Amino acid sequence: MDESPTGCWTNHHSIIQFKNQWYLFYHHNDYSPNFDKARSIRADSLFFNEDGTIKKVIPTLRGIGVTDATTQIQMDRFSTKSEEAAIDFLDTLNKFQGWKTILDKPGTWIQYNCVEFGKKAAKSVSIRAASATAASLVIRTKDASGPVIAEVNIPKGSNWHIVKKSIAAVQPGIKNLVVQLKGNGKVDVDWISFQ
Numbered sequence: 001m002d003e004s005p006t007g008c009w010t011n012h013h014s015i016i017q018f019k020n021q022w023y024l025f026y027h028h029n030d031y032s033p034n035f036d037k038a039r040s041i042r043a044d045s046l047f048f049n050e051d052g053t054i055k056k057v058i059p060t061l062r063g064i065g066v067t068d069a070t071t072q073i074q075m076d077r078f079s080t081k082s083e084e085a086a087i088d089f090l091d092t093l094n095k096f097q098g099w100k101t102i103l104d105k106p107g108t109w110i111q112y113n114c115v116e117f118g119k120k121a122a123k124s125v126s127i128r129a130a131s132a133t134a135a136s137l138v139i140r141t142k143d144a145s146g147p148v149i150a151e152v153n154i155p156k157g158s159n160w161h162i163v164k165k166s167i168a169a170v171q172p173g174i175k176n177l178v179v180q181l182k183g184n185g186k187v188d189v190d191w192i193s194f195q
Contacts, residue, residue, distance in 0.1 A: 023064060067114060068118070070194060081110040103137070108180065117175060124167055125193070128190040130157065133185040136152070136183055139167070140177070141177060149167045152165045167194070
């Protein structure tokens with residue numbers, strides 16, 4: 001087990017197999033970062049090497065399961081991200097309001113895996129975001145260099161905006177999503193949803 005970079009030890013792990021997939025359950029201090037005794041659950045998929053040893057699990061905020069594309073997808077619960085992407089509380093005085101993703105360097109991205117696009121192609125995307133500078137976001141499928149399905153301009157302002165944009169057809173099925181900052185600027189992303 002690696003040293004904890006945050007000082008919150010998560011050594012009370014559980015491993016189970018369910019429907020032919022192995023899972024790792026553990027805890028972290030997401031809701032109480034200044035007090036490491038109040039924990040919240042985390043879960044990640046577990047995989048094995050050909051020799052039977054366990055592949056290192058990189059802790060994520062994504063968790064497990066498939067997310068419906070028509071729900072509010074919380075990108076801050078990411079599967080992976082670029083080093084520069086950051087996560088912070090929506091409201092530092094009321095941490096139970098949830099988190100946001102902060103993208104503030106060109107090309108910075110965040111990825112959320114296993115999104116179900118249902119039985120018919122999605123036609124638009126809505127993003128709840130805020131940008132003090134104005135910024136452009138690129139929405140991709142697959143990974144950070146995958147196909148672009150939309151480019152969304154977030155207006156300058158101090159308030160949250162819900163911006164809706166038509167997208168290139170996304171065929172039904174399970175996809176990975178990436179939100180990436182295009183060019184300069186800074187944008188905070190709360191959620192993304194498809195219609």
